[in-house]
Amino acid sequence: MSTFGNYFRVTTYGESHCRSVGCIVDGCPPGMQLTEEDVQTQLTRRRPGQSAITTPRNEQDTVEIQSGTEFGVTLGTPIGMRVMNKDQRPKDYGSSTMDLYPRPSHADWTYLEKYGVKASSGGGRSSARETIGRVAAGAIAEKYLRLAHGVEIVAFVSSVGNQFLFPPTPEHPTASTNPEFLKLISDITREQVDAPEFFPVRCPSKEATGRMKKLVEDFRDRKDSIGGTVTCVIRNVPSGLGEPCFDKLEAILAHAMLSIPATKAFEIGSGFGGCQVPGSIHNDPFIKAGAAPNGSEKTSGFPKPRLTTKTNNSGGIQGGISNGAPIYFNIGFKPPATIGQAQTTSTYDEEEGILEAKGRHDPCVVPRAVPIVECMAALVIMDAVMAQHARQSARSLLPPLKATRPAGETIPLLAE
Template identity: 45%
Template sequence: MAGSTFGNIFKITTWGESHGKGVGVVVDGCPAGLPLSEADIQVYLDRRKPGQSKFTTPRKEDDAVEILSGVFEGKTTGTPISLVVFNKNQQSRDYSEIASYYRPGHADYTFDAKYGFRDYRGGGRSSGRETIGRVAAGAIACKILDTLGIHILTYTRSIGPVAVDMSRFSKDEIKNNALAMPDKDAAEKAASYLETCISEQNSSGGVVECVITGMPAGIGDPVFEKLDANLAKAILSIGAVKGFEIGDGFDAATATGLSNNDAFCLDADGSVSKKTNHAGGVLGGMSDGSPVIFRAAIKPTPSIASTQQTVNKAGEEIQIQIKGRHDPIIVPRAVVVVESMAALMVTDLLLSNLGARMEYLEKIYNV
């Protein structure tokens, strides 16, 4: 299967299936000398771990990561870093009847159409557990970025009809509620809405927002390798994401040039800055030094207990009720996945940028 590798210089390859022996990732291109431990990575995996609230799947997994290679005496060696998380709580029997039909909203039909075969146990490679490899690799990328003074803050912007009131934004609140919302009141309203969805055997979608600060100007390229284009590809590669927008996004379509343009100005130290950030930190495909702000639209969980219509492999229209353990909403666990993919993309582009000027190479090699 092609398409499991992401990145050019900082490159990752995820592997494994939802109900196989395990899932993991190989990270290639990480510079040597980065302090790294399993605990550094586990912090991120714990944020996407199932079974932490009534709004996530009750599947109980430790999701404990093991470093198999690429780290010696607590530091990266510059060689491929191999990470594994073993699956311990599969219940494949819950999915046995799925082999005979196509679940609405899932990749069952398209997998069969492409490969003539599919792993029906929890979705195989299309399962949300594939994102474990992304998050494990993203933890490494985030540590590199933190060292460079680049920080990523990601949170739930809305769930169903309930949106965060940005005037009540609290960074600390993100960790205080099960929905990763920076607004306590909105989190309580969203929880009530989700209770209704659960009682109706239904699910909900939402929006994840990501803010990257400390980005130097000039990261990205002006044509095909634009920063925003690469971020869009990274985020849209996440299974549940159905939309991406940066800065004002689709609202820019109803704006005018005067209202949408960000006026340049000089900071107190004489450096170039902007008075506003409608562009979301990207101009001409390159970072402009402002915070990079984007949003990802997450679809409702397709596995719901309500009766749905579908077609089986015998070509018959049938009614089904999906069994198994499923999230009534994907958004809270997707927050760290979005953050990880953003970190991976930015790290790769930073490394690519080292060859943009001769003076950069001269600094590295002390010419």
């Protein structure tokens, strides 16, 4: 459906070439300062037309907050946000050939099979325009998480085609054992990712950026496309987030990331490379955690963890629950389906023919996917934080619970 989340609920609306796209955010805490500027930053990072290796569609993606705030402060009521489509060209999809064929690897055929009707232009709800609502909502979640818990979310491009930032090696089949990768995710900032020397690829290495940019340009010039991966790290995540069994934190992250258009893969922590190392290397031993900030044993309503892990092959999640270490994961994006080359395919009437697609499309989506990944991660963590706050608030009203050992010694059963 079009709604995501339980406590912080987001419903998006709009198609690729309709009048506007946007969202309704329900459950945002009241009393937080919020203006369009807070949301616009991420929408601007996501918008098309940023460079020669993205779609030339020129949308400013200017957001308007319609409800849920007064005098720049959230009211706790639903927040409505709208972005007008200004540079849509539905006529590009109404040519004598485009309306006869389901485009290869697009959702034209599957939407028609499901609904019996489909949007006549663009990808409809399967278009990347739909992600505007996600990004707008995620920007709100990010601000709350940053103010309330100091959470930092940073994503970057880690590969394009066969060009990698950290290619697998016999010594490090998974980046989780590579000291250079671990240092990067502990320090990387959005300002660095968007620095001129790394733009427009958004890969935090000048040398790797050059290789990736050239590869995208080569495919663009051949009227083709190429895929890649985005890596995301979430720092300062409170421990205890996530629900056992079916709603494990990594399962909800996977759900969120694989709902983004063009995604094909998700791996967290050591990922597939971790399958190639023995348990003696893969296990994350526990060690005493450092002192809490300012000597406080509690930060932002959550207890300060007494333990942390020496390594982080788990990617910050164990048993489906956050352990306080940085959470990091990779998302694989396929090559954009629309290419300029003529392709042999079938018409809706089951006759073989040649389709040469028109329209304006990215030769590689990963640079623009970076803020989408960050905002979807924020929605997941925000929902998990609110669920845990509700649980701990209810628990705090009860008297302390004690357990008795066989010898008669009493110990706290739960942390106080």
